Amino acid sequence: MVVFFAIISETFEPKRFAGIFSAAPSVLLASLIVTILLEGTDPASLSASGAVAGATGLVAYALVSTWAVNRFKGLAGSVISLIPWAIVSLAAYLVLMEGK
Amino acid sequence: MSNSGAHDNPRRNHFIPRFRPRKIKEARFRDFAIRFAFGGTISVIAALIGAVSTESIGGIFTAFPVILVASLTLIDKQEDEEHASYDAVGAALGAVGFIACAFFISRTLDQWPVAASLGMGFSIWLVVSVGLYALYALVASLGREDEG
Numbered sequence: 679m680v681v682f683f684a685i686i687s688e689t690f691e692p693k694r695f696a697g698i699f700s701a702a703p704s705v706l707l708a709s710l711i712v713t714i715l716l717e718g719t720d721p722a723s724l725s726a727s728g729a730v731a732g733a734t735g736l737v738a739y740a741l742v743s744t745w746a747v748n749r750f751k752g753l754a755g756s757v758i759s760l761i762p763w764a765i766v767s768l769a770a771y772l773v774l775m776e777g778k
Numbered sequence: 779m780s781n782s783g784a785h786d787n788p789r790r791n792h793f794i795p796r797f798r799p800r801k802i803k804e805a806r807f808r809d810f811a812i813r814f815a816f817g818g819t820i821s822v823i824a825a826l827i828g829a830v831s832t833e834s835i836g837g838i839f840t841a842f843p844v845i846l847v848a849s850l851t852l853i854d855k856q857e858d859e860e861h862a863s864y865d866a867v868g869a870a871l872g873a874v875g876f877i878a879c880a881f882f883i884s885r886t887l888d889q890w891p892v893a894a895s896l897g898m899g900f901s902i903w904l905v906v907s908v909g910l911y912a913l914y915a916l917v918a919s920l921g922r923e924d925e926g
Contacts, residue, residue: 684813695795697868698907700849706840719888726884728837733876739843740870747862752854756847767838
């Protein structure tokens, strides 16, 4: 699924539109299907709740990387942007769990 | 590389999405292999964390920016950092759609048929992401005559 969305992303222009497919929920869907087949829907539902937090971090990652890739170049910028992804994901997770 | 036809007509709205299937032939197998390796590795890590934990924290890793890390690196290498940052703007819109998708699935997975929940969740991602892009393109087009 990752490769499928990578191919879709390659075939669209402009980059700002193609970038949407770089944030496709491919790993989420693949992971949920495997979890459902092996363990059922309850653990998969919990996993999807965690994905809400991770996706909030993904927004932070993308926003920070628009600046970071210009400042530090591609590889370094995309790796540095993982720091806000981790911080925001964890913070969102704690907030979401607090509300349950 | 990505300039084929994109800059030919200065009056064209550069925010309108264009489908270029020929670009698949231009892309290298190695680029997709890198993304596959990234995706596979992260999927396994997410599955392992989910397996050893009964909490939902494993789900965080299913939203790891796996494709984005590979895409930004490859675009910067093949084109430039400006195009890589354009890709990241689109990814931010896609990530908002991802939140909506994951939220919907988390609320419906144990109540709806599995295929319906996952299918509708994916549709929500697509509609929200493309809708946000349309809004972004409209605002940006009205604001300035810039290239996207």
